[in-house]
Amino acid sequence: MLQGVRDNLKGTTVSIVIIVLFIVPMVIAGVGSSFLGSVAGTDAAEVDGRSVSFAELDREVYLQKQRMLSQQGVDPSADYLKDENLRGPVLERLTRKAAMLAAADHAGMGVDAATVNRVIATQPDFLTDERFDSQKFRSVLSRIGLTPANFKVSVAEDLMLNQINYGLEASSFVTQAEKAALISLVHEKRTFFTVDIPSEGLREQVTVSDADAQSYYDENQESYRKAEQVAVEYIELSLAKLAETMKVDEAQVKSQYEADVAKFDAAPEYTVAHLLIEDGDSSAAKLAEVQAKLAEGEDFAELVKQYSDDAGTRDLGGSLGVVLPGIYPVDFEMAVYSLDSGEISAPVTSDAGTHLIKVLDKHVPKPPAFADRKAEIKANLQRIQAEELYTANLESLDKLTFSAPDLSDAAATLGLTVAQSTLFSRTSGTGIAGNTDVRNAAFAPEVLQDGHNSRIVELANNRAVVLHVKQHEPEHIQAFDVVKASIVDKLTQQQVNEMLKSKADVFVETVKSGEAAEKLAESLGYAYSSFEGATRSDPVSDPATRSQAFAIAKTDSPVDLHVSITPTGVTRVIGVTSREPGKASEVGDDMVEGLSSQLARENSRYEGSSFEAGIVSSAKIVTR
Structure with a gap:
């Protein structure tokens, strides 16, 4: 291999x-x-x-x-x-x-x-x-x-x-056996039905007493434990926002552009092709023959295809692309640099053999126009100016907030706005509290317990914040009265689900005993749908149900049944009545080839x- x-x-x-x-x-x-x-x-x-x-x-x-x-x-x-x-x-x-x-x-x-x-x-x-x-x-x-x-x-x-x-x-x-097995599976057809058991009116049949709810709460109090949370006020210093306020005039931008142009590398770039003749008894004669044909005006690329010993470039007319400094031997590069576009070098020797080099293109780079660079240069100059102010403001922010009772004076002095977060815990939060360092700073003892402003927290992209705890909720188990409604709802739904499952189990057993599923569903007021010869990709039923229908193992029984809960919470009985393996003759050669390539x-x-x-x-x- x-x-x-x-x-x-x-x-x-x-x-x-x-x-x-x-x-x-x-x-x-x-x-x-x-x-x-x-x-x-x-x-x-x-x-x-x-x-x-x-x-x-x-x-x-x-x-x-x-x-x-x-x-x-x-x-x-x-x-x-x-x-x-x-x-x-x-x-x-x-x-x-x-x-x-x-x-x-x-x-x-x-x-x-x-x-x-x-x-x-x-x-x-x-x-x-x-x-x-x-x-x-x-x-x-x-x-x-x-x-x-x-x-x-x-x-x-x-x-x-x-x-x-x-x-x-x-x-x-x-x-061939793998192809057949894959086609049989992927293009299999199944006939199946679904029966949806309605839940309307069942919740009204359920009663959850206060005692039941209290008992559930007592047994599951830990699931109602609420983590310690805080909300903070904070001020944010941003280099990007500072840069937007910096004033840069046209003359500064023009001067920087001219400095960039002065440093611009205008060294020519050469796109070349070569014809390689490896050393051997007949190499001199071969070289002479090629040079003679070139002198007669024959096409370089065609001669490469006929004579070159470089198999990697022969069919490309000898193309080597752009010559990069240090890639080729010194003699090879010096020969290239002495040529103009369209010229062919004298023989150049290297460890690989003798080269005839043709410059396909000699390109002298030109610096970009001022109009194309203006916006970027201005943004860079603004950022350079802002970096000095950002560093100075960081020092001021540290001094102004170190022993202050809050953030208001620092915000006013630096022209910043005091913002406020929502409640967050030690392990998760949104907005500014999505940052781990921010959460760690908020829950530091000197900030949370002593009420001090935090140290400066430096964030990505040259941003920094200082925060002050505004609200604190210690870890606690939520009171029964707070969570009672959710407990009642949960216990009610549990009983409804049990009732639905019982109905589904009875339906399955009745069908297994020989009762026709469609007739039974009609008598019970259940929604019945049938799908004849459906494939895995046919837009019938919903994807989850269709996937489940193809996951049911087909036995010798007239119908194979499965009870599932759909993504929307519907209790559904799925019955598969027949299975037909996919056949290559029905799929088409292109599909067979595609499946084969995928496998x-x-x-x-x-x-x-x-x-x-x-x-x-x-x-x-x-x-x-």
Whole structure:
């Protein structure tokens, strides 16, 4: 299987498919990077000779936290986001990856530089106006602590892992028996009926005495315990809101724009193709023949398809994409930089052989127009100004609230508004109280018991709050009179449910004895519905009932019955009278092929997980 994976690496078309499907979402996230050098004391783990450095682990923990924070409704102060709680799972993921990479190394797998170069140069996050932007490329990498050389290795590792995934998926197959069984199940038809037993008038037949309610309350008091709660007043200082008040004139924006333009990297970017002739007895003659045909005006791309020894780029006319600094040998890069668009180099030698390089496009980046940058520059200048004021206001906020009896003077001095929360507990709350640090501050002894203002609580996105307890409700068991109505309602519904179940049980037993379900339902005033030859996806009844009808085991009995409670609380008897397995002849070739592909994908996932588990279990993993 791994040999097949290695063979797939040689095919450019397959590689590109894998790049599009798998690697694009992973590049910017910084997945990989076990390339970091390690010395004694810098490794978090060692896996079959591959190291996972502490620097790599720290970066991956940071990236994992950022990915989680980007999800809506995530509390930045939640315990599961703390570094010490993320390190374990992240380290396990990195060691599993290292084990897979080590296995790939041992199997002789690899990814050529040209493929890696094409992947990097076509990533949307590195493009400006559909062209590779070297400044954006370096900027993105610097934000996640990578260099271009490091990143190249990271991409190569990810490509290699995804080749393994593709190899496993491509080798997965589905037997005819599996297809038949899946079609039989998925496209099965069932005839079933439903009988709804009405609850109208039953509540009126139930009486719950005060003694019954009191007895239930006495036996279940703990379920009526109400956690300690507080409501707070608070003032919030926000860098973003301060920035909105900062005044920045046109001249400042223009000056900053000109400074940015002065630093703009206008180095040309080259999109190239090459024709490779590997060293050998006939290489000189082959090179001379190619050069002669080029001199006669023959098309470079066609000559590549005919003569090039680079299987990875031959069918692409030799295209290597954009040349990135440090990706190719120095002589190769220097030859490129000496050419203009459309020109072809003299022969350039490297370890791979002799190259003829053609510049397909020479692009000189231009700085963005002032109009395109104006709004962003202004916002940045406003933020820079606001940062100084924010820091000063933080110090003032601390001094103004430290020994004050409340928050009013501090709010007036700093131009802030005193807001108020709803009641919240130590473990949950809404609004500002959804933050763990805010809740901890509110329940701190000096705030809750002594009545002082809280310390400054710094929140995400440069926000800070100080709070003061406005209302306090100690933990207590709610009085019987407060919860009596809910107890009576609960006990009433319990008795109604018992009555409905009894009615359903009688109905089921009567039908089992031979009575026709429809006739019996009509005599009892129950709602009866019948569904003939329905499939799992037919819009009949409701999804929950339909799912239950297909979950009932069909026996030799004329009818198989089940009592359920619908999501809306209706007591329903479901009866299945017949089952017809799905047939491929009734489904169509496209549907059969689709189901087969889906099953193959599921099989490959299981096989991939099993394969990975086997690699990891046999790997020598040492963590520190």
